Amino acid sequence: MSDRIIRATAAHGAIRAFVAESKETVETARTLHQLSPMATAALGRLLVATAILGCDLKNETDLVTLQIKGDGPLKGLIATSDSYARVKGYAFCPDVALMERYPGKMDIAKAVGAGTLTLIKDIGLKEPYAGQIPLISGEIAEDLTYYFAKSEQTPSAVGLGVLVDTDESVRQAGGFLVQLMPDAPEEVIDRLEQNIAHLPYVTDLMDMGKTAEEILAMLLDGLDMEINDVLPMGWHCNCSRDRVTKALISLGKEEMKRLIEEDGKAELKCHFCNQTYFFSKEELEQILAQAQA
Numbered sequence: 451m452s453d454r455i456i457r458a459t460a461a462h463g464a465i466r467a468f469v470a471e472s473k474e475t476v477e478t479a480r481t482l483h484q485l486s487p488m489a490t491a492a493l494g495r496l497l498v499a500t501a502i503l504g505c506d507l508k509n510e511t512d513l514v515t516l517q518i519k520g521d522g523p524l525k526g527l528i529a530t531s532d533s534y535a536r537v538k539g540y541a542f543c544p545d546v547a548l549m550e551r552y553p554g555k556m557d558i559a560k561a562v563g564a565g566t567l568t569l570i571k572d573i574g575l576k577e578p579y580a581g582q583i584p585l586i587s588g589e590i591a592e593d594l595t596y597y598f599a600k601s602e603q604t605p606s607a608v609g610l611g612v613l614v615d616t617d618e619s620v621r622q623a624g625g626f627l628v629q630l631m632p633d634a635p636e637e638v639i640d641r642l643e644q645n646i647a648h649l650p651y652v653t654d655l656m657d658m659g660k661t662a663e664e665i666l667a668m669l670l671d672g673l674d675m676e677i678n679d680v681l682p683m684g685w686h687c688n689c690s691r692d693r694v695t696k697a698l699i700s701l702g703k704e705e706m707k708r709l710i711e712e713d714g715k716a717e718l719k720c721h722f723c724n725q726t727y728f729f730s731k732e733e734l735e736q737i738l739a740q741a742q743a
Contacts, residue, residue, distance in 0.1 A: 453683040455505050455535055456662045460673040464634040465642060467669060468502045469626045469652075469662040470683060475501070475537060476612055476623040478685040482724055487614040488548050489524065489541040491556050494612035495590045496529045497537050498625040501683045504531025507573070515570040520588060522563025523547070530722075536686035538722040556614075559588035567593045569601070591625070598629070605630040605639075607646050611653035622656040628669055638673065645671050687723035694718050694727045698734070699741045706738045 455470045476494035479485065485493060496516055503514045515530040523546045529539030551557040565585050572578040581601040585593050591610040598606035610625035628646070630639060645668065649655075655665050666675060698706065698716065709716050716729040729737070 454662065455502060455681045455683050456666060456677060457505065457679050457681065458666050458670065458675055458677045460670040460675045461634065461638040461642075462674065464631050464638050465628060465670065465673060466631065467626065467628045467666060467675075468505070469666045469669070470498050470502055470624050471656070471662050472498045472501065472623045472625070472683055473620050473656075475683060475685045477620040479539065480618075480620055482685075483540055483544045485541060486545045486547065487618050488546045488556060488558075488561055489544045490614055490618070490620060491612040492524055492558050492561060492590070493527050493529070493539055493541045494620065494623050495558070495610040495625070496527045497539050498610050498612075498623060499590065499594055499608065499627070500529040500531045500539065501535040501537040502625065502627050503569075504533060504537060505535040505681050505683070507533035507571075509533060509574060511574060513572040515568075515572075517568045517570070518562060518565065518585070518590070518593075519568075520563035520565030520585060522561050522565075522588070523549075524561040524563070526565070527562075532686075535681055535683040537683070538685060538687045540721050558590065562588035562590075564588070567597055569597060594627075605634075607642075609646075609649070609652045611651050613653040613657060622653040624652050624656055624662070624665075626652060626665065626669060641672055642670075645669055645673075687720060687725070689720040689723060689725055691727055694720075695737060698729070698737055703738065703741060706734065706741065710734050710738065 453472045453474045458467045480490045500516045512533050517528045519526040525542035527541050531537040549557045549560045566582055568582045570578050570580045583597050586596045591608040594608045595606055598604045607628045613622040615621040714731040719726045
């Protein structure tokens with residue numbers, strides 16, 4: 451089954467919820483970036499969260515980016531999604547060693563360390579919207595929950611998980627976001643809090659064979675859930691030779707001349723997908739001539 455995100459409302463519009471199944475997307479990231487299990491678990495969580503936020507964007511050209519910077523060995527993570535939940539991302543340190551809180555439980559917080567979480571939305575305004583908070587735990591889900599409460603004044607619950615198999619492949623990956631709308635009744639809040647408190651880890655549920663629909667039903671039990679739509683989710687990098695050529699031009703004529711005279715070639719790699727683009731001296735001269743024209 452391909453990755454997907456299910457969007458739902460409950461309690462007559464007082465709650466909105468998203469559940470993502472994202473095993474294939476995270477496995478693609480692991481393979482492309484040759485991630486260690488620790489980096490797979492951390493980046494996978496961020497990819498899931500970013501895709502969920504992406505599918506909530508309004509316009510085709512809108513983009514959302516989540517960036518974590520920390521002083522732990524992972525150093526940082528970045529992920530970006532469009533409004534179709536097409537997501538990409540990378541870890542600053544893809545081969546970070548395993549760190550465990552206890553046997554069998556990775557310590558993502560220790561790998562991330564102290565730092566910041568930044569959310570950037572490019573929704574066609576003059577300047578992208580950016581909000582930033584200090585990390586309160588490094589566990590990503592907890593930090594996002596804090597971000598929504600602090601920066602957007604939206605009470606939220608976030609659950610994110612990646613289960614790495616013994617062969618280091620992604621066994622399960624997914625997550626959820628549940629948000630309360632303004633003036634949600636107290637009895638609705640109480641019931642939702644009870645449901646979330648008794649919910650096992652999302653990847654444990656998936657490993658038991660539970661579908662996104664079943665996880666939603668558990669999250670929103672007794673709250674008149676209504677599924678609004680089911681959206682595909684997947685890995686997508688929009689880099690191309692044309693975009694890289696424009697990046698070369700943006701370096702400026704002097705830097706282009708230096709590349710031609712000193713290096714005689716250029717090699718640029720996309721951080722998101724590891725695709726490498728080679729430019730010969732002749733190609734660089736042609737690009738420079740076009741830029742000058």
